[in-house]
Amino acid sequence: MDFREASLRERKLYYHEEWNERDVPEFIIERIMEREFAFDHDGKGYNDRYKGFDTLSQFSDFLIKNFPYAVCTSVSYYSKPKNREDWKGAELVFDIDAKDLVVKTCECKEGNVCEKCLSEAKEIVLKIKDTLIGDLGVKRLYLVYSGRGYHLRVVDNDVLPLERRSEVLEYVTGSKRPKDLFLSHGYPAVYRKMFILTFNKMNEKDLPFSKNIIDLILSEKKTIISKLKTRHFDFLDIKGIGDKTKNDLLGHIEKINGSLVDGKVTVDVKRILRLPSTLHSKVSMKCVEIKNIENFDPLKQAVPKFVSERKD
Numbered sequence: 628m629d630f631r632e633a634s635l636r637e638r639k640l641y642y643h644e645e646w647n648e649r650d651v652p653e654f655i656i657e658r659i660m661e662r663e664f665a666f667d668h669d670g671k672g673y674n675d676r677y678k679g680f681d682t683l684s685q686f687s688d689f690l691i692k693n694f695p696y697a698v699c700t701s702v703s704y705y706s707k708p709k710n711r712e713d714w715k716g717a718e719l720v721f722d723i724d725a726k727d728l729v730v731k732t733c734e735c736k737e738g739n740v741c742e743k744c745l746s747e748a749k750e751i752v753l754k755i756k757d758t759l760i761g762d763l764g765v766k767r768l769y770l771v772y773s774g775r776g777y778h779l780r781v782v783d784n785d786v787l788p789l790e791r792r793s794e795v796l797e798y799v800t801g802s803k804r805p806k807d808l809f810l811s812h813g814y815p816a817v818y819r820k821m822f823i824l825t826f827n828k829m830n831e832k833d834l835p836f837s838k839n840i841i842d843l844i845l846s847e848k849k850t851i852i853s854k855l856k857t858r859h860f861d862f863l864d865i866k867g868i869g870d871k872t873k874n875d876l877l878g879h880i881e882k883i884n885g886s887l888v889d890g891k892v893t894v895d896v897k898r899i900l901r902l903p904s905t906l907h908s909k910v911s912m913k914c915v916e917i918k919n920i921e922n923f924d925p926l927k928q929a930v931p932k933f934v935s936e937r938k939d
């Protein structure tokens with residue numbers, strides 16, 4: 628798959644022949660008048676901001692006329708979106724970008740993505756989704772393929788005014804040590820689940836210890852994971868590994884888990900996020916709402932037609 632930038636001609640082709648207003652998610656359309664829209668027309672940034680549209684067809688006309696490089700909407704609702712006045716709440720969002728994952732098993736260079744790390748990003752999204760629904764009782768949750776990763780967007784009414792968003796972030800990513808790591812349910816279970824997810828992918832380059840310590844830890848990887856799954860207190864008892872190393876290992880993984888989601892996006896209620904149905908021109912992929920995450924394959928469902936028609 629070739630993640631090269633879309634040309635002006637390709638953007639025009641996309642918005643004139645492939646884009647369909649039916650692909651704009653319902654959760655956007657239902658309060659479209661209250662959202663701020665932002666456009667990047669030339670790949671230099673979102674310079675055209677504070678736009679508002681009263682109807683979907685008005686927005687549709689704008690897209691067909693301008694075929695922008697990128698399109699975002701606010702996660703917030705405002706009475707007057709053009710002035711960002713009278714804030715009426717914001718979606719709770721989680722942004723998981725495959726290019727920013729610290730631990731991944733592929734060979735991607737910094738800033739790049741491939742099929743493998745995109746699928747690792749999807750795995751993280753699924754875990755967070757389960758926690759939001761199972762532990763935090765979230766009901767209206769939408770998944771979006773962003774073009775290079777995933778967005779999780781919660782629009783439950785009681786979540787919209789939420790202030791302490793960073794605490795939810797810590798909870799779902801398992802980035803803070805629980806008081807009792809071995810409780811069967813609740814946060815400790817989330818912490819263990821996220822620890823295992825990250826630890827399982829780690830190899831030498833991901834561990835900040837000396838070579839022999841790393842070898843010891845990695846040779847016991849399977850045992851550590853299976854013991855943690857069955858809540859054995861001695862899951863990190865390895866001959867030759869002291870308390871400091873154990874503590875450092877936990878801290879190291881907590882830090883990595885804290886970076887699985889772009890925290891700035893979650894806590895900032897003034898954020899704008901890429902709009903599903905529009906083109907991520909930098910990588911020539913579509914940003915799409917995902918109806919069925921289990922079967923979702925971005926390389927099948929998020930590649931615009933013009934990519935397969937490229938001749939060179």
Ligand SMILES: [Zn+2]
Nearest residue numbers: 733735741744
């Ligand atoms: Zn990769």
